[in-house]
Amino acid sequence: MSYDYIVVGGGSSGSLLASRLAGAGSRVLVLEAGGSDNNPLISMPAGFVKLLGVEKFMWFYHSTVQSQLNGRKPVVPTGRVVGGGSSVNAMVYIRGQKADYAPWAETTKDTSWDWDSLLPIFRGMEDNNRFHDDLHGIGGPWTISDPIQICELSRKYVLAAQAIGLPFNPDFNGPVQRGAGFFQLSIKDGKRCSAATAFLQPAMKTGNIHLLTGCLVHRIIVENGRAVGVQFSRNSSLETARASGEVALCAGAIATPKLMMLTGLGPQDHLSEHGIDTLVDLPGVGQNLQDHTEVPVLAFTKPGYGYFGEDKGLRQIRNGLQYMMFKNGPVASNGVESCAFFDPDDLSKEAKIQQFCVPSVYLDPDTTDIKPTYGITINSSVARPGSKGSVRLATASAQDQPLVDTNYFDDPEDLRLSIEGLRIARRILDQEPLKSIITKEIFPGTGVDDTAALEAHAKKFVKTVYHPTGTARMGHDGDEMAVVTPDLKVRGIDGLRVADASVMPNIISGNTNSTTLVIAERAARFMIGEE
Known part of the structure; x- marks a missing residue:
């Protein structure tokens, strides 16, 4: 098999990148390890809740033992389906704060990565159903819309948050992020608008994209210092595909560095431990892992609030028909x-x-066996965590999971902010119109107030917000920990780029999907020659 470009990963970034390359007339092979996104639960906005624990649609990366979390091994799930995370996420549209992108420009010494330069790309992707101004666009391929469904419990939370002094914010992607309000979502006509539906599926009509699912890429084929193809397994057989142009890695912040190291691109000492010949010594590969985490406050409510029981029995049938x-x-x-x-x-x-x-009882099964009932879960996530982990190889086999060191709370400030966020959640719960419907605080629990007890609670319950980033970060020429250049080329190898969340020097303040799409769009422009 021979193509102009090979895109490894058919998730958010891979879907957009492949669509842009195909639209420019190139022949593109997209290799996705997961399966098709044609399951009807994917298109239903609430359906993803049923998929989060299903291996057919998710990778479950188990962290190494975290001593600072008393020996816990948090799990980091990522999308394993066409569309990737955009097919199984909560569809939240957040772009972060303007200040998040200043370090990107500083790290790369390239102002084209600052907020003002990236904003036109955000606007150009949008087809927003409420805003059309200097910050938002219409007519783009990706539909961004107001929520169709908001339950009474969610509304009470926003009102109670205003009671403690937070202003109502009608647009978290507006001039300021601060405040309480309701998300805009990537939903079109009541259905999920994933990267696959917005970008990949329309581009398939060009006939220039060959999408293969169930394909695990084992290594990048490098000849004379240039990436010329990939080796992958499909249906228990090992195959190769070649690209006359470039290979683009869009496998995500855990799988992308793993594949690079299996190829011989990474820290030389670590590769030698696994008997892998080093093609390029890149000490930054797999380092700088950043992720948003959240710590919960859980309270039971009076019956009739939130979504408990709406997916069972007659109510499930009624809601499905509606x-x-x-x-x-x-x-x-x-x-x-x-x-x-x-x-x-x-x-x-x-x-x-x-x-x-979250207008329901929402906790990971590895942290508690509490039975679902009417309740509210308020999760506080540190917007710019200082803790950094890593991704390393466990073995030299592509079939084996890598060693993911999440390193949550390594930075004491992350723990402190998480606890202070928890205290704000309690203040909100103590305001009307929430206060009168709360029957009992379950976690951390009434009377659990001192810092030591709250720290213990945070360490027991902290979990991922599903936003791993940064493990093949970009940087300037003199930055030895930079994995890719400002135009996303892998250092020391021709014909290879990284076009996913791995390249972020620092995580943004909020959900990462839209920013990942902007990275993919820039990669497309670099590869096509538009920049």
Whole structure:
């Protein structure tokens, strides 16, 4: 098999990149390890909740033992399906703060990575159903819309947050991020608008894209210092594909560095441990792993609030019929409708915490066996975590999981901010109109107030927000830890780029999907010659 370009990974970035290359007339092979996105639960906004624990649609990367979390091994799930995370996420549209991108320009010594330069790309992708101004666009391929379904419990959270002094914010992607309000979502006509549906599927009509699913890439084929193809397994057989142009890695911040190291691109000492010949000594590969984490406050409510029981029995049938006929009701919910951004030390300042209101009991099964009932879960996520982990090889086999060291709370400030966010959540729960419907705080629990006890709670329950980034970060020529150049070329190898969240020097303040798409768009422009 021979193509102009090979895109490794058919997730968010791979879908956009392949569509742009195909639109320019190139022949593109897309290799996706997961399966098709044709499961009807994917298109239903609330359906992803049923898929988060299913291996057919998710990779489950188990962290190494975390001594700072008392020996826990948190799991980091990522998308394993066409569309990647955009097919199984909560569809939240967040772009971060303007200040998030200043370090990108500083790290690369390239102002084209600052906010003002990237904003036109964000606007150009959007087809926003409410905003059309200097910050938002219409007519783009990716539909961004107001939520169709907002339950009463989510509305009460936003009202209670205003009672502690947070302003109502009608647009978290507007001039300021601070405040409480409701997310805009990547939903079109009541259905999920993933990167696959917005970009990849329309581009398939060109006939220039060959999409193969169930393909695990084992290594990049490098000849005379140039990436010329990949070796991958499909249906238990090992195959190769070649590219006359370039190979682009879009496998995500865990799989991309793993593939690079299996190829011989990475820290020489580490590769030698596994008997892998080093093609290019790149010490930054697999380092700088950053992820958003969240710590919960869970309270039970009076019956009738939130989404408990809406997916069972007669209510499930009723809600399913309502969605099929009208594309509204509980099935049209993204499961986390409201949010607040704030600095817990000073509510008048720009946000350091993104707080999610989940109108149900929402905890990972590895942390508690509490039975679902009517309740509310408020998760506080550190917007710019200082903790950094790593991805390393466990073996030299592509079939084996890498060693993922999440390193959550390695930076004490992350733990402190998480606890302060928890305290703000409690303040919100103590305000009307929430206060009168709360029956009991379950976690951390009534009377659990001192810092040591709250630290213990945070360490027990901290979990990923599904945003791993940074493991093949970009940088300037003199930066020895930079893996890719400002135009996303892998240092020391021709014909190879990284075009996913791995290249972020620092994580943004919020959900990462839209920013990952901007990275893919820039990669496309570099490869096509538009920049």
